[in-house]
Amino acid sequence: MTPPDLLHPEPELWVNAIALRQVLTFAFASGCGSDAFEHALDRSRSAESRFIPDCFEKDLFVRDLVARCFPLATTSGKHKPRKRELTELLLRPPVGAETVTFRHEILRELVARPALARALDETWRALDELFTLLQGQERGKQSENVYRRIEILRAARSVFDKLASGFGGARSGLARLAEFGAGIVASDAYKHLAELLDHEGHLATLDVRLKLSHDGRVRAFQLVRVEENSGNRFHTGPLHRWLTRVRLLLFGYRVREEELVGRLLQGVFDGIEEFLWLCFQLRRDIEFYLAALGFKAFAEGRGLEVCLPELGPRLEDGSRAASEFERLYNPLLLLEERAPRPCDLTLGGGALLIVTGPNSGGKTRLLQAIGLSQLLAQAGFFVPARRAALSLRDGLFVSVVEEAVADAREGRLGTELLRIRHLFENLAWGSLVIVDELCSGTNPSEAEEIFRLVLDLLSEIEPQAVVSTHFLHFAGRLKDERPMHGLEFLQVELDAAQSPTFGFVEGVAETSLARRTAERLGVTREALRDLIDAAKARRGRT
Secondary structure, eight states: OOOOOSSOSSOOOOSOHHHHHHHHHHHHHHOOHHHHHHHHHHTSOOOOOSOOGGGTHHHHTHHHHHHHHOOEEETTEEEOOOHHHHHHHHHSOOSSHHHHHHHHHHHHHHHHOHHHHHHHHHHHHHHHHHHHHHHSOOOSSHHHHHHHHHHHHHHHHHHHHHHHHHOTTOOSTTHHHHHHHHHHHTSHHHHHHHHHHHHHHOSEEEEEEEEEOTTSOEEEEEEEEEEEOTTSTTOOOHHHHHHHHHHHHHTTOOOOHHHHHHHHHHHHHHHHHHHHHHHHHHHHHHHHHHHHHHHHHHHHHTTOOOBOOEEOOBOTTSOBOOEEEEEEOOGGGTTSSSOOOOEEEEEOTTOEEEEEOOTTSSHHHHHHHHHHHHHHHHHTOOBSSSEEEEOOOSOEEEEOOOOOOTTOSSOHHHHHHHHHHHHHHHOOTTOEEEESSTTTTSOHHHHHHHHHHHHHHHHHTOOEEEEEOSOHHHHHHHHHHOOSTTEEEEEEEEOTTSOEEEEEEESOOSOOOHHHHHHHTTOSHHHHHHHHHHHHHHHHHO
16 A cells, blocks of 8 residues: 655655554554554655755754644644654655655645645544554453453544545645545455444344333333344354354353454454555644644744745756745744744845844844754744745754853864864855854954855855854944855844944944943943942941
8 A cells, every 4th residue: 555645746655564564563453652652653764855954953943843833723722742853854855846845745734724724633543543542551350351452442443543534626736635545445355344344343133112100200110122233244143142152052162252253353454454554644734734734824823824835947057946935934933922024035046144143133043044044944843033035055063052061171262273173164155144142262364264255165065154253343343345145234223322233234334233232231331340348338247
C-alpha cells in the first residue's frame, strides 16, 4: 500500500516498518508504554536537507518556538505537539521548491475549506485515542484485557472510517487521505474487523415485556423473543457452541473462553497491522498541519497575521530575487505582554544588509525574525508577516553574540574569530547569513579590518547577509564609499523624543543612545554618587 505521505509530492516511507511492527504486536497483546514507540520512531529515516541545524538552531531558539508558539489547533482545545518530530521537520527543511509548494497547497486548502480542517482534527483525535490505548498497560484480569483489545480495534476502525469519509473532494495532497481510507475500507482485513466488532456489539436482539406498578417499579419481566445475529461470519449457534465445548473436554483440553476470544482478536489485528504502522507516519504529518493552523490562530489572536510566502525564482543571471516582507515580526515575541511591532523590509537577493542602532532597539529581534521566516518558509510553514516573497536558500547560518562561559578557552576576540571561521566552514553558496554584532569582541580599529574582510569574502559567494554592528562611524564610511556591490543599510527608527520605535528605516544610525540608555538604567554620575553615599552611611551605622 502506498504510504499516506502528506509532506512530499512523491509519497515516501520514513518510519521503520520492522521496528514498528514489533512494537505494535507487543502493544496490542499487553501494552508497552510510550517509550517503546519513541524508541522505534527514533530509528526512522530523515528527509534530505541542505540545512545544518548546528548553524542556526540555538540562535533562533527553534525548540522554544515549537514549544511556545505551535499549539495543535483542535476542536477539543489546544494540545502541545510532539516536540521532537515537529522540531525535526523545521530543522531539516526539504530540498526543492516542489515540496514546499506541495505543503503550501495543503495549508491553503485547509484555510479555504474549514470542513477539511475539522476532518483533519477529528482524524488526529481518533489517532491519538488509538495510540493512547496501545500504550496502556495490560490489566489484571483476562476479561479486562479482552475488553482493552476490543477497544483498540474499535478505535482503529474509527480512524479508518474518518479517513475514508472525511476528505472527499479534496484537491490538494489531502486527497491521499481519502484514497488511503478507501483502500483500507475495501480490504478483506477491514471487513473482518467490521464484522468482528459488529458481532461483539450485536450478539443478539431481545424483545422483552415489562409490567410496571403505579410508582414506576418493574413488577414482572418476560422474555418474548431472542434473535441471534446469525448473519455475521463470527456467529455460531447454541448447539455448535455446546458441541465444541464437549469435544474439547473429551480430548482432555480445557480452553477458557477468554483465550479463544483473544486468539480471534489477535488474528483480526494481524490483518490491519500494516495500516496501523502507516498511521504512525500519518499522525506526524497531520500534526505538522495542525501546528501550522495553531500558529496562525495564535498570531491572529494577538492581532497579527501570517501568510504563505511567494517563492521567487532564480533570475536569468543565476542570482536570486529580493526578499520582501510586509508587516514582518518575530514570533518569539508573541507571548510577551505587548504584541511585537511589525515592520516592512526589502532585502536584495545578493544584498549585504548592515543594521545599526541603539541597544534594546530591536536589531537582534529583527535578525531572528528574518532567519525564522526563511526557515519556516522553506519548511512549508506559515511565515510571520502579512505578505512575504523570498527565494529558497541552500543554507542558513545564524549567530548572535554569546555570553561568556566559565570554561571558555578563548577571550572575546578569540571567540569572535572562531565564530567567523565557523561561518565560513559551513557556508554554502547562496546561503542566508545572519550575524549579530560582528566583531564586537575587539577594539574598533582591528574590528574594522576584520569586518571589511568578512564582507569582502561573503560577497564572493553571493549570500543574502544581514549583519548588525555598533561601529557607527565605520558603517557610515561604508555607506559613503560603497566598496562592494550590494551593500544596503538599515537603522533603528527613533521618534521625536529620540526613543526607539522598534521600527526600521533606511540609513546608518548617528548615535547608539548610550547616554540615554545609561540614564534609563540608572547609570549616571548622580545616581552612582547616591549609591556610594548610601554605602558610606551604612558603614557609619555599623
